[in-house]
Each structure stands twice: as C-alpha cells, then as structure tokens.
Amino acid sequence: MESGGSRPTIAALEAEMVVHGKGRDDPAREVMGLLGDRWSTLILLVLATGPWRHAELRRTLAMLSAEQALSQRVLTLKLRTLERDGFVWRRVSGDVPPKVTYGLTPLGTDLHTEARRLIDWINSRSPAIREARAVFDRGQD
C-alpha cells in the first residue's frame, strides 16, 4: 500500500479510522449529520426542558428559530429519526384526536449535554470566526 499517499503520518491516520468511522451507516457520521441539520439541536434544546406535545413543540421551535416554522411533516421526520436512534421517546394516548407526547431519554439528555459543549465552544470563538471571514472576504476581491 505504498504507491499513493504514503507518509509516516498514514499509520497514525489508519489508527484513527476506527474512531472516525468508515461506513456510511456509522453512528458517528450519522449522528454528526443529524446535529448539523436544520432542527435537531434545537429540538434537543426544547425537549431538555421536559416532555412536549407535537403541535406545541412545533410552535415553540418556530418561535426560537425566529424564522418560519418547520412543517408538520419535517418535525415528524426529525422526531422519528431521534426516536429511532434512542434519543427521544414517544407516547400516544387517545385516538381521535390523538395526543402524542415526546421527551428525551437518558441517552438523549447526554447527547444534548455533549452537543452543547461543542456549540458553546463555537460560540465562544465566534468573534474569531467572524473576523476570519471579514479578512477572507477582503482578500478575495
């Protein structure tokens, strides 16, 4: 395996591969993708305060995002993914009209805590990031 990008560093990288995950269905890649999407981190943020019903959760998310609301369909999709991975639980009571409640599992609470650590770090660096952008844009004319 020494024809392409052989380097002393390649050995270290191969050791890291396991950590990072290679496949497309790897939890690490998928969960990172989840946290990077439009709504999931915000959903975790709201559910961290306790259980919410679908419609109420949707209104609150719209309020917090200060943009337009997410569609009913998308909220269902996001919650379904979160539930599938074990971060969110779902409880149904009543039939018509249905009454569905969502909340964080212990695993979901932990995920929220971990994600918040990273988000807080990014926010702490946002002045530096904004400055870098300004410099970059100035150099690009």
Place this chain on the structure above:
Amino acid sequence: MESGGSRPTIAALEAEMVVHGKGRDDPAREVMGLLGDRWSTLILLVLATGPWRHAELRRTLAMLSAEQALSQRVLTLKLRTLERDGFVWRRVSGDVPPKVTYGLTPLGTDLHTEARRLIDWINSRSPAIREARAVFDRGQD
C-alpha cells in the same frame, strides 16, 4: 407573547436562544452544519497530522473513507469554507504547475479537538444506538 406555547419553561428557553443562535448566518449553526457534512471532519482529522497538498490530501481522504474519492471540486469547496472561517490556511508556491499546501490554524486545531470529543462520545454510545435502532425497526413492522 402568551398565546401560543406559553409555559413556565419558555423563559428558560428564551435564555438559551442566545446561546443556540437564531439567525441563519450564526457561526454555531453554520459550523455545526459544516461538521455534519460528508467530508469536513475527515479533512480536519487528516490535516491534524500536518500540512498536505491538494492531490495527496484527496487520495488520503478517499482511502480513509473507504468509499469513492470526493471530487476535486468538492475538496476545493470544503477547504475554501474551512479557510474562510479561519480553521485552515492555504499556501501557494510555484505557478505552472501550481503547488498548494493546506494546514490547520491554531483555531482549526482546537475545533478538531472539540469535535473529536463529541465524536468519541458518540462512538462510545454506538452499541446503545445500534440497539435502539434494532428495537425500533422490530416495532415498526
């Protein structure tokens, strides 16, 4: 503001809004989106070992991802975004053929460290996540 989803918890949420970021151009949301994409975390991983040239970096990324290589175009796009936000530097020497080298800035090194913390946590929980998926899929027939 008391008609929609008013709750005791809404006050706590509004306090968090600032942390989480409201706008579309907020660094927190954008960087999380970056880390959630197909290649950026892997690029950080490789560049953490030292500076790399474009083509060599591309080959290595392809190797590590165990899938097909990312296109030249996409690598350039990703590196440009990373550079724009101050995580990556870019140095050109030579004209034809050009010789371009990329590496992590101190800020980029820190980002990699922070992101790794979250990725490591996810990996530590991947058995639980896989198990949740299995249970979920079984309940969905």
Place this chain on the structure above:
DNA sequence: CCGCATCCTAGGCGATACTG
C-alpha cells in the same frame, strides 16, 4: 497540479391537502 465552469442527480425541507 490545481482551480474553475458546466452539467446532472439525490436528498433535505417547505407547502398543501387529506385521513382517523
């Protein structure tokens, strides 16, 4: 070798309408 322009496809996500 590297970057750019062009073209194309898959998927994320919003809007709307309909069922139980």
Place this chain on the structure above:
DNA sequence: CAGTATCGCCTAGGATGCGG
C-alpha cells in the same frame, strides 16, 4: 391533533473538460 402523501424548490456533491 397527529401523521401521511404529493408536490416542487433548492443545495450538496459527483463527473467531466479546459486553462494557467
């Protein structure tokens, strides 16, 4: 109220060819 189906937009990102 909650979920699903259908639609259509828009962006991420892959393939290819050109030019410096």
